[in-house]
Amino acid sequence: MKKIIVLFLSIFTLFGCGEELEFNTPAFLGEKDGNLWEATSYRANISNSGVLTIVGSDNFETITLEVNSTELGIHDVVETTSFGSLRDIEDVLYSSNNAPDPSVQVYPASGQIDLKEVNVLEGYVSGEFYFNAFNDSGLTSINVNKGFFFKVPLLSVAVGSTGGADVNCATASAVVAATLINFNAASPGDANYANVCNAYKTALTTQQVACGDDDGLIQDIIDGLSCI
Template structure:
């Protein structure tokens, strides 16, 4: 009995050590189509005012794009500003910006990217969070699925280029976020106020055109902004 207890404790200690290695090593990983997937390389960048995360394994590339470069949870769908992209071994691009063909499903596809921690004490900054999504090919007939996805202490090194140029709503939303931040840091007495204000107006109009405005919030902001004089 004593030998069994000792063996059990040794096994538990080994498991605990394995978990510590897993969670203390920078990574992008998840359950891809029912099997474990872990990136061989990973990096992060800031693109159009939001984060762009990338991890790759062989010919496969995973990218996660958020509309802002801060902590938060971002919904993924064909209507959202955030986007998840996966490039398969055959070069097919799957994106949450693509809608499924009605023959595949009539239900909206959902997913999330959750940025949970930004470590500003390290150089470069390191970012951690979770993700899950189903993404479709451009024709909506093929899909890939990730669940239990994690990006852990991914370094913000820059130099990345988004694979997804199809989601104009994403880009418009990120551009609006950047223009809004600049506008909020500018006063009416500043020499470049009119230029900054007009850039903000243009970004609002572009976002309304690209994403729609079912809540009316963007139009209200535009109306409140008034003429940039």
């Protein structure tokens, strides 16, 4: 009898997971410190040097995954140019590139990004990930576990592209202009200020991925925003 119950629960779980994927396409989610974290916006791009960047935001926090190639399989984020990071609601950046303070732990941060699909023709990427990350001081850490991204759209593909990135960049820039109008009309303390500010920050992040940010000006604007 117990075996039958276990089998039934297993079948129910499998069908449940399949249904969740079906009704959440694309998707970018995981667990942050044991709590569900699910992005409301997500995008990816491939740079001229072949670096794949995947960004997800829930309008309050942003997770960035950067992989130093588009080769399928597991990419470590320790002592490599690949990394995982999270910028929280207080604008604190936690990155797997930051070393922990020796008083916290003696071994470095850990993590992996497992690329399952990089479909340039249809324009999406899929995979799984986890990482531990520290703030600049190395004294505080966060853990992102059980992460996966499924058919996250490629906004731009610079490698071998024929100009499609320019259109995506123009669209992203137009969204920034629209959200900037709302942001300038709001003031800290307004009931909707946090939502307006985070919408502007998300639009800037989209523009950064779609257009690039070689001079760091977009990142400077993002760093200067306090949406609390």
